[in-house]
Amino acid sequence: MTPPPVTAPGRPDDGSSRGAGDGGSRGQAGTARRREGRAAWILAIPFCLLFLAFTAWPVIQSLFMSITDTKARDLRHPFSVNVIGLDNFTKALSDPTFRKAAGNTAYFVLVGMPLTLVVALAAAVALDKGITRFRAIFRLGFYMPVITSIVAVAVVWRFLLQDPGGLINTALGWVGITGPNWLGDPSWSMPSLILMASWRNFGTAMIIFLAGLQAVPAELHEAAAIDGAGAWKRFRFVTMPLLRPTLLFVMVTTAIGYLQFFEEPFVMTKGGPLNSTISLSMYTYQQFGFGNYGLASAMSYLIFVVIAIVTALQFRLLRERT
Template structure:
């Protein structure tokens, strides 16, 4: 037995003990994950191929496997297609609006605002940590017609404000406006961190070369912010594709299903006891989220 072999054994034994200790510490989490996450996910996936309804909860083994019927039924449902279009409209409009507001606020906090900067940060971020239900209830009162504060202020300038939550043409824009205001604080904090990571030497070199403020921002700051923009876009789109609380509290999906979203319609199907159909809708949302995320990575990751 060589000296190298003798010296290697204590290290191997130590590594095995550390690995054994790590697995022992990880076992409680693994058990909880399997029981409360992995198993329900697998069960719901199986449920999406069955005709499970509320009455079948007492006899779960009596359900029939119907294949892809739930998926075809969901895709052929006109209300589901309407909800999908509403969700797409919400994401396409609200996500760029949120990112623009967040980036503008981050740039202002990074360069423009010098006094009371911490107070502004707190003010911009406060809606994020406030209960969404409380925020939605407050905005529902603000948008009331005709006694809401927003229409009252518009009336001071001779503008007849619309019925924000009662008009199918204005209900979704009202929810978009409220959601962008409530959620841009998270993206603002992330953008602010990205802006502070941009080397000042690059801005100084560009300024020496004669680049103005806008050209420095466009050709220096934005290219270096690509990883941050990608992260914010992915996380924001994932959240917005699952929008539920805002229409649930403010409009109940109305008027005329103009604010009905896919998540809200799926929730309604669970409430009606159509568990198999609702499960299939949930996995359709998952597939769309995966596709949108893959497209975003494909478009921005190469340049990043």
């Protein structure tokens, strides 16, 4: 009887059986991925439908409305409106009130955003290094205005700033200072809104700055201190360069929010006095209320273009340079 052939030790396998097994496992993996992909799309269908119905379609509709003369009376017959091209955009840009609102919004952003960021960064540095006891209580206190309703905050500040009888002017009178009519004087109305908005919104930027500061390696500060760098030089040349991505994020989000500011003037001043606090968003809202839907849609897209330009400039100025 002939014995079966013996394979020599260390003889390489021809790989035929392994290849068949690998092919089968790859086929099973591909099937599993396709099955997971189908399941993901099935689960995403409700969101996609809601997105199309409540986001994509309104955006497309508003873009169409911006090049038509749509009024409130045309809602029952939306396809009977006249296409007028860029006339709404031209009308908006030539509107003195719209230009006044644009100037007020620029003032609000150019003054309010730096003030908010400086206060937020100072509070974050204090919480990261300076304040050691009751740190959690301070964080909660600084962040509390953010989670409070903007309408409630605006109403409280309106009573604080009113003249006469407001708490701020009453406190100033105790030391012999006659406070101005904060919300009734065109020279003081916008600074009052900026002060209130900065107080309310710096908590969000503070939390983000605090996270960025805690991510800076302590070894870098120690090395700089050994080289003789003081606290200010360590902050300027060590902390700030590493904080650039955080600063970019905070600046972009703060600028976007401030370019759309609406609740503050709507609740506190109604855009007055003499349109000194009317914003782009508020004037656009008023046009919707007047039934000028085409003009209001054009104004909305002008605000969108401004936000896109400001965001692009911020990315260009603060992006990481390699």
